[in-house]
Amino acid sequence: MMKKIIIITILVFIGNLFAQGSISGKITRADSGDALLGVNILVAGTFTGTTTNDDGEFEIESLPSGEYTLVVSMIGFEKHTEKNIVVVDKKVQIEIQLKRDVLSAPQVVVTASRNVQDVMELPVSMSVIGPRKIHDRAAVNLVEVMKFEPGISSVRGQLNIRGTSGFTVGTGDRSLLLIDGVPVMGSGAGNITWTMVPISEIDHVEIIRSGGSALYGSSALGGVVNILTKNAPPKAETRFRLKSGMYSEPKYKQWQWRSQPGLFNYIDLTHSRPIGKHSAWVRFHKAKSDGYKRQGWLDANNITGKIKFNFGERYNASIFANYYSDKTSLASQWKNAANPFEAPKGEEEDHTVGTKLNLNGFFNMILSKNTVIKLKGSIYNVWWQNHSASNNNFVDEQKIYGEAQVATTLSQSTQITAGVVAQKSGIDASVYGDHSSLSMSAYIQAQQRIGKKITLNTGARMETYSVDSEKLDESIAPQVALNWRALEWLSFRGSVSRGFRVPSVAEMYTQTQLNIFQVEPNPNLKAESSQGGEVGLTVQIPGNSLASNIKFDLAAFSSTFDQLIVANPNEKGIIHFENLTDARISGLEVGLSGAMLNKSLLFSTAYTHLNPVEIDKDGSAIDTLAYRFRHTLVTTIGTRLMGVTMTLENRYMSRIERVKLFQENAISGQDKRVPIHIWNAGFGYDYRGWDFLFRVENMFQYYYTELERNMGEERHFSLTISKKI
Amino acid sequence: MKLICKLITIISVLVFIWSCETPESLEPVSGIEGKLFVEGEWPDSIKATALIVLNSLDPGNLAAGIVTYSTPMLSPSKKSDYFFQLEPGFYFVAGVGLTMDPVLFFANFDSITASGNLPIVQLEKSPPLLKIIDLGNQQVIEIDHTITFK
Numbered sequence: 001m002m003k004k005i006i007i008i009t010i011l012v013f014i015g016n017l018f019a020q021g022s023i024s025g026k027i028t029r030a031d032s033g034d035a036l037l038g039v040n041i042l043v044a045g046t047f048t049g050t051t052t053n054d055d056g057e058f059e060i061e062s063l064p065s066g067e068y069t070l071v072v073s074m075i076g077f078e079k080h081t082e083k084n085i086v087v088v089d090k091k092v093q094i095e096i097q098l099k100r101d102v103l104s105a106p107q108v109v110v111t112a113s114r115n116v117q118d119v120m121e122l123p124v125s126m127s128v129i130g131p132r133k134i135h136d137r138a139a140v141n142l143v144e145v146m147k148f149e150p151g152i153s154s155v156r157g158q159l160n161i162r163g164t165s166g167f168t169v170g171t172g173d174r175s176l177l178l179i180d181g182v183p184v185m186g187s188g189a190g191n192i193t194w195t196m197v198p199i200s201e202i203d204h205v206e207i208i209r210s211g212g213s214a215l216y217g218s219s220a221l222g223g224v225v226n227i228l229t230k231n232a233p234p235k236a237e238t239r240f241r242l243k244s245g246m247y248s249e250p251k252y253k254q255w256q257w258r259s260q261p262g263l264f265n266y267i268d269l270t271h272s273r274p275i276g277k278h279s280a281w282v283r284f285h286k287a288k289s290d291g292y293k294r295q296g297w298l299d300a301n302n303i304t305g306k307i308k309f310n311f312g313e314r315y316n317a318s319i320f321a322n323y324y325s326d327k328t329s330l331a332s333q334w335k336n337a338a339n340p341f342e343a344p345k346g347e348e349e350d351h352t353v354g355t356k357l358n359l360n361g362f363f364n365m366i367l368s369k370n371t372v373i374k375l376k377g378s379i380y381n382v383w384w385q386n387h388s389a390s391n392n393n394f395v396d397e398q399k400i401y402g403e404a405q406v407a408t409t410l411s412q413s414t415q416i417t418a419g420v421v422a423q424k425s426g427i428d429a430s431v432y433g434d435h436s437s438l439s440m441s442a443y444i445q446a447q448q449r450i451g452k453k454i455t456l457n458t459g460a461r462m463e464t465y466s467v468d469s470e471k472l473d474e475s476i477a478p479q480v481a482l483n484w485r486a487l488e489w490l491s492f493r494g495s496v497s498r499g500f501r502v503p504s505v506a507e508m509y510t511q512t513q514l515n516i517f518q519v520e521p522n523p524n525l526k527a528e529s530s531q532g533g534e535v536g537l538t539v540q541i542p543g544n545s546l547a548s549n550i551k552f553d554l555a556a557f558s559s560t561f562d563q564l565i566v567a568n569p570n571e572k573g574i575i576h577f578e579n580l581t582d583a584r585i586s587g588l589e590v591g592l593s594g595a596m597l598n599k600s601l602l603f604s605t606a607y608t609h610l611n612p613v614e615i616d617k618d619g620s621a622i623d624t625l626a627y628r629f630r631h632t633l634v635t636t637i638g639t640r641l642m643g644v645t646m647t648l649e650n651r652y653m654s655r656i657e658r659v660k661l662f663q664e665n666a667i668s669g670q671d672k673r674v675p676i677h678i679w680n681a682g683f684g685y686d687y688r689g690w691d692f693l694f695r696v697e698n699m700f701q702y703y704y705t706e707l708e709r710n711m712g713e714e715r716h717f718s719l720t721i722s723k724k725i
Numbered sequence: 726m727k728l729i730c731k732l733i734t735i736i737s738v739l740v741f742i743w744s745c746e747t748p749e750s751l752e753p754v755s756g757i758e759g760k761l762f763v764e765g766e767w768p769d770s771i772k773a774t775a776l777i778v779l780n781s782l783d784p785g786n787l788a789a790g791i792v793t794y795s796t797p798m799l800s801p802s803k804k805s806d807y808f809f810q811l812e813p814g815f816y817f818v819a820g821v822g823l824t825m826d827p828v829l830f831f832a833n834f835d836s837i838t839a840s841g842n843l844p845i846v847q848l849e850k851s852p853p854l855l856k857i858i859d860l861g862n863q864q865v866i867e868i869d870h871t872i873t874f875k
Contacts, residue, residue, distance in 0.1 A: 252752065252753045254753040254865070335808075336810070337754045337808070338753070338754055338758060338808060338810070338865045340751075518828070547733065569832055574828075592733070594733060603733055665792075665793060665810075667780070667792050667812070668778075668792050668793045668811045669754065669810060669811070670809075670810040671810075672751065674751060675749060677750075702750045703750045703752070704750065704751060705751070711751075
């Protein structure tokens, strides 16, 4: 052993002085021997890595002489670690076979540092959702899948990462949505349209749960959701998915309101194929639902496509296009507590019609073996109009986004990523007038390896923001984050960061009537900001046939928010959006998942405790923040045997302690709020390539409100059939 | 690995037991619903009308008995719908006129009711205008109500 160490040390020393080598090879499937495209290969303890080409081949060049370990991973396959590869001054050839593992989640991610990174070496808290989780829930809305992750909840469809957003009536989301790394959010209201996400074409989703704006700027105050879409497979294929189902009638006779059950149908049809060196897919999606309540119906069409260009070893590019049109019901609240599934009188026919068009793309240039330039751009157009008894409000907005990024590896232990971003919006809306906005920002981040076990990330972003050509604000957001991979299966992390969010045009300029209250503009609104930190640990054990894929994650966090923007009625009853509240959200997240008994029994649970409070200037708590759940517990238990899957899910959220609009009346019992206890179950069967999945959601017909006077979703049954042709 | 297996099993059972905690699902409510009509010409001094529900009737301190109130109908409207969610029991329902801007009134409702000086005019003080309701469990009583201005 000692002799080997001496030889390697000498080789490394001499190698560093004189020679460089490379590792190349081929990666195939263990079951069929087919080459695998897009496998991630990372040199452990360095920032060096690559992916396999169409033939499953890869090459990592210019490695100083030494002994290396390769970490090889791909979604749907077991992670493979190839150790003791000795490189001197020539090419080392290896061949690796990967075993199928449908349970495996992605082992490398790109969002946390804008570079490929092992999940065990992340300096911030992140959830990764692989395609299996999306499939097993037959989801049509990604939020329904995300809220089974630690720290994530939703209030009437609005995503909350660690409780940062609460409920903001469709304005000013505090979580940023990216599709393939490019922001996709409305510029007027600053909100996310989850229904236009092409859920059947998601490769995986990376969710940064730590707030901060150092890498992604405004709106990343509470976290980032990055949806990575699929690339077309090497062979042409057509896939379809049909999800059909029905809502139960309310279990109480007093609440029943229609003679026939409400139905819903969702159809996805995708064709993908290689085109020479390039590849493309196109997907058509149709959604039609009667809804579980009178004003809950939806009729939507969505066409999405992606072209991946391959211009050789040094250049590649991608264009993603998404067109979404919908006609959907509008409802502010139920008719009354005695008729919670019916619409208020006069609002029965209220609806909105809209279209959204998103084009985004990137172009990657590998300038040298150490330097990559990425150019990204997007166009996002949103138009909608209300057809309502009370108003015919409309919005027409366009947003153009451009980003140039350079990533360079200075040595095997230092990597720098820097970029500039410009974003321009034009808005014409009856509710907030004609306005334009411009934001310019620059960011830089350094990733430094300290020894083989510590990764240090330091970065900062500066952003200026102007509305109608007048400068509104400028902010600087630094971040320092550290990961210590103490053992192969155990890592610790800690980070401190600053975040900010500039107010949306809707928050500044909305002028409308809301019931008897008047909403007036506040053009003097300032950006809100946060300072926060977290510590956490991750344990990941491959295990054996008894217990495997064990993952345990623990995080404690605290963020202080300055000048939080809230809608607030003044003493005259006039509502403004104001920089009213300082707030602090602290909490704890625990996640545990794994498989037992030769992967036939699956288990995952996540608990989140939040303490969201408004604070005064001295930092003392004044009141609880509205629309936040103090306790959230989500649990999934499932079995998978001989093509048959069975799952049981439970979601518990404690009673929302504070709301803004309608307070509980203890004497009359009006506007009572209760905890949420939802049970779902699923039964799936895979028969000769036909995939059947039967699900029942809210199977015990539990009734609750997340938002005042809005009943939660009724029990519904669905059957999803999918097939690859 | 056996220890991890045992730990997961124990945690699963604990989580399952906790998840089975008695739920508190919302249930049908009791209440009064109907239409509020206004007949005659609105006086200039009345900015809005509303129905109030009282569980006790003290003519000297009306505010003490108010349980809830309907969304104000602004002058010069003639008709609106109302619904009161109430616990089972006895209630008085009366029409009132609001002598100040209803937006200002409801924005400062807590301080005004605490003062006891309500800017309202009791338009109906005795039966049959002042209605007495005996409300049962999960019962919704439908009553239309007319306020007449002379």
